[in-house]
Amino acid sequence: MLQKAGLIASFVAYAFNLLGELAWGSIETKYRQIQFLSRPPLTEHGEIRNIVIIGASYAGYYTARAIASNLPPKSPYRVVIIEPHSHFHFTWVLPRCCVVDQEHKAFIPYGPFLKGAPEGRVRWVRDRVAKVDRDGVWLEKSREQVPYAFLVIATGAGAAEGLPSRVAADSKAEGVALLQEMQRNIRQAHRLVVVGGGAAGVELAADAKHKYPEKHITLVHSRKALMHRFGPGLQAAALQGLEDLGVETILQERTATSSIVEGHINLQSGRRIECDLLVNCTGQKPTSSFMAGLAPEAISPTGTIRTKPTLQIQDEKLPNVYVCGDVAAVGIDNPNARSAIRQGMVVGYNVVREATGGSPTRTYNPFWGEGVIKLTLGLDKSISHVSDGKTELWWQSKETNRELMFAEAWKHLSVKPFEDGDRAEKQVE
Numbered sequence: 008m009l010q011k012a013g014l015i016a017s018f019v020a021y022a023f024n025l026l027g028e029l030a031w032g033s034i035e036t037k038y039r040q041i042q043f044l045s046r047p048p049l050t051e052h053g054e055i056r057n058i059v060i061i062g063a064s065y066a067g068y069y070t071a072r073a074i075a076s077n078l079p080p081k082s083p084y085r086v087v088i089i090e091p092h093s094h095f096h097f098t099w100v101l102p103r104c105c106v107v108d109q110e111h112k113a114f115i116p117y118g119p120f121l122k123g124a125p126e127g128r129v130r131w132v133r134d135r136v137a138k139v140d141r142d143g144v145w146l147e148k149s150r151e152q153v154p155y156a157f158l159v160i161a162t163g164a165g166a167a168e169g170l171p172s173r174v175a176a177d178s179k180a181e182g183v184a185l186l187q188e189m190q191r192n193i194r195q196a197h198r199l200v201v202v203g204g205g206a207a208g209v210e211l212a213a214d215a216k217h218k219y220p221e222k223h224i225t226l227v228h229s230r231k232a233l234m235h236r237f238g239p240g241l242q243a244a245a246l247q248g249l250e251d252l253g254v255e256t257i258l259q260e261r262t263a264t265s266s267i268v269e270g271h272i273n274l275q276s277g278r279r280i281e282c283d284l285l286v287n288c289t290g291q292k293p294t295s296s297f298m299a300g301l302a303p304e305a306i307s308p309t310g311t312i313r314t315k316p317t318l319q320i321q322d323e324k325l326p327n328v329y330v331c332g333d334v335a336a337v338g339i340d341n342p343n344a345r346s347a348i349r350q351g352m353v354v355g356y357n358v359v360r361e362a363t364g365g366s367p368t369r370t371y372n373p374f375w376g377e378g379v380i381k382l383t384l385g386l387d388k389s390i391s392h393v394s395d396g397k398t399e400l401w402w403q404s405k406e407t408n409r410e411l412m413f414a415e416a417w418k419h420l421s422v423k424p425f426e427d428g429d430r431a432e433k434q435v436e
């Protein structure tokens with residue numbers, strides 16, 4: 008009991024500390040902006056310098072906003088965002104959108120979140136970075152080189168199988184089509200096997216069983232417990248939630264084949280499960296291979312990029328290169344959007360300091376409270392969980408709103424829900 012009270016007190020202290028850090032940061036930035044006005048320009052002949060940000064999801068989009076809105080008005084720097092997606096992908100709701108027809112809401116229009124930035128301060132490039140060298144980044148489609156004065160790597164993680172963890176499409180229309188195809192496949196299946204007992208697998212299996220109780224749904228997970236990176240309380244609650252819905256859960260088993268053979272899927276133990284749809288929810292990997300030519304030593308065996316506490320890359324030759332979000336090796340067991348956002352803000356602050364003649368002073372220290380998770384267990388139940396690695400707190404909620412956080416996410420990114428010019432609002436059925 009005392010330990011739990013300590014956990015709550017520590018969380019509240021962290022929240023106050025964060026608010027203080029943000030307030031102090033904005034006062035200091037304003038002060039530097041005023042100082043900057045009386046200085047000679049940092050570049051000769053009005054030359055424009057690029058702060059290139061690769062990836063505009065939680066980490067990159069927040070970095071872009073922090074930089075674009077805090078650079079002084081006469082700064083010679085501009086922000087260049089390189090991102091292949093036409094819209095921000097709201098990853099949290101992808102498992103649900105694989106089951107219920109809310110797919111349009113998972114794609115949030117880019118743009119309004121940066122609307123406070125002065126005219127011409129931000130340039131969007133809709134492409135993918137193929138490689139990076141000391142002078143610039145090379146684009147995949149246009150094959151152009153974009154030079155940088157500062158580089159921010161915010162390329163997160165990818166899933167080879169795409170859904171339900173990531174959408175393997177760049178345009179909204181293609182992404183919507185992929186989600187609709189998955190919904191159709193699940194609707195038409197009789198016996199569904201879900202592989203992977205992390206959040207995506209558990210949520211998808213639970214939603215599918217809730218919506219289609221007549222289907223036989225099996226979840227196969229290679230570890231001793233579901234949600235194995237979290238505490239035992241959440242693990243037990245996730246298993247119980249699936250059992251209550253009627254999902255069959257098989258632990259400590261791996262599939263022997265990656266596709267259905269003669270109406271079955273084989274497990275490594277020799278067991279065969281009848282199956283007409285297989286959904287793989289494993290295998291998210293950090294997206295860092297394009298950095299192999301520039302900083303091979305900084306890439307860890309798991310693919311994350313090693314950083315210093317200031318989030319500069321761990322390579323003394325590259326002080327102008329920063330890394331943030333899921334691709335950054337910052338000592339987090341469960342990478343999450345809150346820590347990606349906070350890292351983005353640290354990077355934004357440090358880059359603005361450097362771009363105004365200072366040095367990077369802010370550091371990122373992981374805080375366990377950022378890893379708070381809300382795991383849905385069917386369309387009307389969820390478990391929220393937080394742990395500092397020693398003590399865990401978790402509580403169950405009845406979800407009266409099946410819309411999850413769709414509208415909040417849109418508003419958070421300064422877009423009116425769900426105005427994207429092509430579809431009227433529709434409720435989850």
Ligand SMILES: Cc1cc2nc3c(=O)[nH]c(=O)nc-3n(C[C@H](O)[C@H](O)[C@H](O)COP(=O)(O)OP(=O)(O)OC[C@H]3O[C@@H](n4cnc5c(N)ncnc54)[C@H](O)[C@@H]3O)c2cc1C
Nearest residue numbers: 062064065066098099135136162163164332333343344345
């Ligand atoms: C199903 C699911 C549910 C989740 N639920 C939660 C939750 O409830 N709470 C929470 O806090 N976190 C949650 N997460 C985790 C959260 O989504 C991630 O931590 C977060 O998305 C990380 O953000 P990021 O900006 O680092 O990278 P990503 O979101 O992975 O984005 C990377 C971006 O970089 C771009 N990119 C990649 N390569 C290139 C390239 N070569 N050139 C240009 N651009 C490139 C991509 O297009 C993408 O836009 C969930 C994740 C999943 C999959």
